[in-house]
Amino acid sequence: MITSLWTASTGLNAQQVQIDIIANNLANVSTNGFKQARGIFADLLYQTVRQPGAQSSQTTQIPDGLQIGVGTVPVSTGRIFTQGSLQQTGNSLDMAIDGAGFFQVLLPDGTNAYTRDGSFQKDNQGQVVTASGYPLQPAIIIPQNALTVTVATDGVVSVTLPNAAAPVQIGTIQVATFINNGGLQSLGDNLYQETASSGTATLNAPGSNGAGMVVQSYVEASNVNVAQELVLMIQTQRAYELNAKVVSTSDQMLARLTQL
Secondary structure, three states: OHHHHHHHHHHHHHHHHHHHHHHHHHHHOOOOOOEEEEEEEEOOOEEEOOOOOEEEEOOOEEOEEEEEEEEEEEEEEOOOOOOEEEEEOOOOOOOEEEEEEEEEEEEEEEOOOEEOOOOEEOOOOOEEOOOOOOEEOOOOOOOOOOOOOEEEOOOOOEEOOOOOOEEEEEEEOOOOEOHHHHHHEEEEOOEEEOOOOOOEEEEEEEOOOOOOOEEEEEOOOOOOOOOHHHHHHHHHHHHHHHHHHHHHHHHHHHHHHHHO
């Protein structure tokens, strides 16, 4: 009975973690560039009462063993980096990546971070920055007298200046890709940071080497599927209730034993 109490308690903990992940997904359903997460779980060690293939006599073997599991444990939260829908904004500084990759931005400590949120703005120096003020890398500085800003799908940024006969190229946006997106560490603020698991970032021209293309005046919406999350939430709730029922039943059986 003690084993079943412990096993059910690990199930309760696992389902609570799953609910927490679902809640975060739903909370970010309107967050630009957000990627939904999924809980990944593993079974715990087994109590082996009888080994598979053990001798039942001198000439026969037991085909199946007797192993009793003791529960489950959360091992990771896996990000699902599927493409979110592209939503038109009409803002010339908004950009979305159609395909794989991330925008690279510079953090205050001098390190780089990566984001799918392309809702960019200008700071007081004309530099293109995120909504939180982190500069896009490589830096793009828009002249104060620029009349229009154009971003081509290959990342080339051009501006129209007064009395200029043709648009002037002021920089090129690059797209960072990783060998293992799942190894990126979430920092919050729509940012990711590379780790040993993700591998180092490779900067590419948009549309080359498997990197996505840049789409101007669009942002990428969250890839959270609300209906899917609600179904998973119901399944998780039922699993939690079943594990709670096991705890209650085991407690009743232990109480009955103490009365014997």
